[in-house]
Amino acid sequence: MKIVFLVDSLHSIAAGSERQIYKLVEGLVASGHQVKLVLLRHTGFTRGNFDFPCPVECLEVSSIVSVSAAKKLLALKSRLKSESVDLVHAYFPDSCLLGPLYLKSDRLKVFTSRRDMGLIYKGKPAALYRLLRHRTDGVISNSKAVAELVREKEHLSTKASFVAYNGIEPFDVEVEGTGEAIYQSTDSIKLILVANIKPVKRNLDAVKAVRRLLEKGHSVELALVGKAQDKQYVEEIKAYIAETELESTIHWLGQVQEPRRLLKQADIGLLVSESEGLSNTLMEYMQVGLPVVATNVGGNPELVEGGVTGALVEKGQVDEIVAAISHLASDKKLQRAMGEAGMRKMTDEFSITAMVRHHEAFYSSNKPEKKDSANAIAG
Numbered sequence: 399m400k401i402v403f404l405v406d407s408l409h410s411i412a413a414g415s416e417r418q419i420y421k422l423v424e425g426l427v428a429s430g431h432q433v434k435l436v437l438l439r440h441t442g443f444t445r446g447n448f449d450f451p452c453p454v455e456c457l458e459v460s461s462i463v464s465v466s467a468a469k470k471l472l473a474l475k476s477r478l479k480s481e482s483v484d485l486v487h488a489y490f491p492d493s494c495l496l497g498p499l500y501l502k503s504d505r506l507k508v509f510t511s512r513r514d515m516g517l518i519y520k521g522k523p524a525a526l527y528r529l530l531r532h533r534t535d536g537v538i539s540n541s542k543a544v545a546e547l548v549r550e551k552e553h554l555s556t557k558a559s560f561v562a563y564n565g566i567e568p569f570d571v572e573v574e575g576t577g578e579a580i581y582q583s584t585d586s587i588k589l590i591l592v593a594n595i596k597p598v599k600r601n602l603d604a605v606k607a608v609r610r611l612l613e614k615g616h617s618v619e620l621a622l623v624g625k626a627q628d629k630q631y632v633e634e635i636k637a638y639i640a641e642t643e644l645e646s647t648i649h650w651l652g653q654v655q656e657p658r659r660l661l662k663q664a665d666i667g668l669l670v671s672e673s674e675g676l677s678n679t680l681m682e683y684m685q686v687g688l689p690v691v692a693t694n695v696g697g698n699p700e701l702v703e704g705g706v707t708g709a710l711v712e713k714g715q716v717d718e719i720v721a722a723i724s725h726l727a728s729d730k731k732l733q734r735a736m737g738e739a740g741m742r743k744m745t746d747e748f749s750i751t752a753m754v755r756h757h758e759a760f761y762s763s764n765k766p767e768k769k770d771s772a773n774a775i776a777g
Contacts, residue, residue: 565753
């Protein structure tokens with residue numbers, strides 16, 4: 399197949415959706431598909447010499463509401479049709495509007511992606527995407543929870559909605575190592591929370607849970623891994639730690655390039671967010687065999703099976719977090735069983751290979767019928 403990815407911009411290919419795009423393109427190219435990446439606009443990252451597994455071009459669209467943008471997208475459509483491209487897959491808010499609006503034709507399928515619980519609608523009303531649903535051949539979500547939200551917001555039919563889970567890259571702790579020692583006590587309950595410090599992640603709930611565990615007589619330590627994104631919230635957490643004298647039990651590690659290197663030091667992985675799409679953090683916990691305690695929000699229940707790979711708690715319920723940690727910490731055999739079940743789930747359902755395979759199946763089932771053409775995608 400000939401496939402074009404239309405993307406607003408790339409700031410990195412190290413993590414998140416941008417990494418998923420990179421790995422998907424890499425997998426499709428390895429499977430023999432002809433792929434091209436089209437950027438709406440450059441960033442400092444893409445203006446440099448960055449490696450990408452397919453040809454890349456940039457349209458230099460600074461404003462999506464402009465005559466210039468319309469001309470560039472219509473010219474792109476003409477080229478793609480002449481090159482017999484089968485489909486366009488758009489990522490991120492601007493591309494998910496412009497792709498259906500300008501590129502859709504009876505000879506060119508257009509698909510768009512949704513990868514979070516509504517962030518794509520911030521600043522762009524869901525009604526805009528709803529108006530374009532008849533020019534969109536399908537919306538690919540990275541979890542059932544996201545797909546359900548999108549169907550509701552955009553009035554999509556079930557037939558036009560597809561779920562393709564994120565893929566997680568292999569990680570060998572024997573090769574990568576476990577990083578510098580985090581915890582101070584050999585007999586403490588060792589917790590880790592990998593999430594940027596901001597209110598939606600409810601990091602403070604985890605800190606409050608530590609205090610209550612200490613009050614119940616447990617020895618416990620918590621490592622907080624993530625970028626301090628909300629200064630006021632960070633100060634609130636620090637003030638609580640100082641007020642409750644938790645300084646020796648809370649370890650601030652900041653942003654870490656490869657958090658998986660640290661996970662084997664912990665007993666339990668926490669993710670107590672207000673909202674999640676499909677969490678890479680949970681996937682990484684499970685990949686290395688760490689049992690988890692997570693809030694019952696978004697795509698978390700699709701990853702965490704209560705009593706099998708970890709425990710699900712209701713958001714904001716610190717007492718439930720405490721109870722779940724206490725239960726897991728008291729049973730090392732249960733921790734191992736949950737960790738092993740999580741590892742199997744990641745291997746079977748959430749590998750990069752599975753992610754690429756799911757996209758290929760969806761693309762193939764929706765490939766338009768065309769006359770034979772020898773034209774390849776221009777580099």
